[in-house]
Amino acid sequence: MANDANKSEAKVTGLRAPKPCVMCGKPSDRKFHPFCSKHCADLDLGKWLNGSYAIPVVEEDGAEFDEEN
Numbered sequence: 001m002a003n004d005a006n007k008s009e010a011k012v013t014g015l016r017a018p019k020p021c022v023m024c025g026k027p028s029d030r031k032f033h034p035f036c037s038k039h040c041a042d043l044d045l046g047k048w049l050n051g052s053y054a055i056p057v058v059e060e061d062g063a064e065f066d067e068e069n
């Protein structure tokens with residue numbers, strides 16, 4: 001497994017390349033770091049909110065009518 005050493009060396013990139021947008025993988029913009037745009041930042045925010053709050057799923061297939069009976 002001597003190849004492993006080579007692999008780890010290749011992993012280290014000394015470039016100060018911007019991290020890819022965590023949402024879509026495009027190069028992130030400094031203004032919206034770590035995202036590429038406000039759009040992706042908003043998407044991520046929504047994702048976190050969704051994790052904390054269960055989005056009320058609209059399941060209105062007449063269920064309410066049944067209860068009123």
Ligand SMILES: [Zn+2]
Nearest residue numbers: 021024036040
């Ligand atoms: Zn993005």
